[in-house]
Amino acid sequence: MDILALLWIISLVSIGLTEGAGVLPDGPLNAAVGGKVMFTTTLTPGTTFQIVNWKFGGIRDIFTFNVKNFPAPGYEGKITFFMSTGSLELRNLVQTDSGEYIVSIFPAGEPSKTGNTRLDVYAPVSKVTVTSSSTELVEFSSVSLSCSSSGSSLSFLWLNSSSEVTGSDRVQITDGGSTLTITNVTRYDQGPFRCRVSNPVSEGTSAPVTLSIYSPVSKVTVTSSSTELVEFNSSVSLSCSSSGSSLSVLWLNSSSEVTGSDRVQITDGGSTLTITNVTRYDQGPFSCRVSNPVSNGTSKAVTLIIYYGPENVNLKISPPHKPYLEGSNISLSCSAVSNPSAHYTWFLNGGLLSKGSQFNLTNSQENQSGSYSCQAFNDKTLRYETSHPASISVLVQSGCSAGCIAGIVIGVLVVLCVVAAIVWYCFHDKKKKKKKRSAGNTNTRTGVEGQDNGAYTRSQELHYADVRFTKKNNGETVQMGDQNKPSDYAEVRVNNNPRAAVSSLPTYDAHIQRNKRPAPQPEITEIYAQVRKN
Known part of the structure; x- marks a missing residue:
């Protein structure tokens, strides 16, 4: 390792001596989280290397080749080293892998070679969404559209249909491009609007949002x-x-x-x-x-004005139907359901009489009797309808005036009173005379039994002075009234049988013959009487 340290020092000196001549491409290199990146050197393939060293951040060894491969702790399984060029592949990237990478290469028999570059690891764009403050707008109102997305180092672009939206006096793009505000919207601002989000390793576009912009009613x-x-x-x-x-x-x-x-x-x-x-x-x-x-x-x-009728034509007479005397005043009226109001024409026995809804007979005469009818006409619908006929009878009065009639009535009443007085007087006078005659003939016979009464006339009176009573069939005696009192008998009925109609008073002989006939058996309660003329 002492040799390696010595070589590293020598490489640093060489870098300083050879500034700008690196074996790695210019950066930065961009990669996505979870992806991989290839650090490719500019060396000719097949070069023999004694030592190759890769560092992250300038101080941390991540890989060393010295006859054998030595990946640093935490990088096992993440690195692949290419012996032919000294290149390095880094996999399963995370955002913390972003930074500066340096390589030092010691070829056999040649000066050392170095290089450096930068790696930027980005989270990919996803879930791009646009929301609107309102989707139903009155024309000349305002609306705000907001774009949201996951990812890192995001850039925003707004589209109206397929055209990019840029700022203007009515359009403002704020919040790093994620918010689009439109004031005084018009019907041409309905969209559809989309938001396109990107970073160096990915991009995404939202679903379209269409605004409904209404002109007010x-x-x-x-x-x-x-x-x-x-x-x-x-x-x-x-x-x-x-x-x-x-x-x-x-x-x-x-x-x-x-x-x-x-x-x-x-x-x-x-x-x-x-x-x-x-x-x-x-x-x-x-x-x-x-x-x-x-x-x-x-x-x-x-x-709408809708004309209809006439219909339900009705004729009324006042006073109501009855025979009228000459000189009476009679009023006839006609009505109908109609719009506009109907025009009326009057007819007597089919002949034209008058026009108007009212017709009056003043001081009516006999020759005005007959069948009256009215016809309704609507001058908009041009329709006619006629009422049912009504009959009026005017009777001729007698020649006597009202005063004359009153005098006749009074005279008749006076005559009736006089006749009644005469009848009453005659009745009482006759009654008095009868009482006097009856008193003068007390206990005196006016004839003998068997006397011929052929000379009896209707104007004569029959006087029965002696009345004999028989017993009832049960042996009881019928009580007799006072025999001294005069009694007038106009006829005698026997056995309660109804009498036949008598056209004149019977003669005494006829009376005797009738009494000789066998009498019918009376009931217990009947009274039998035999009458003899004195």
């Missing part, structure tokens, strides 16, 4: 192909327009969403609403709501 307007339509006959198209980008359109009828149907079509990306065979319920108001992810707006409402 504004100036939302609805226009209509027509605003005056006829029910069932017309169709209409409503168009929605708006400034902005990436727009979505929603149609509203009042506050309810309009959806497609057999009569409703929504086309042109939602911006056109078409309604066929419109009805009165399609009048709206219609509005369109436009939105994008960053803003929205709603148009002013549009109301």
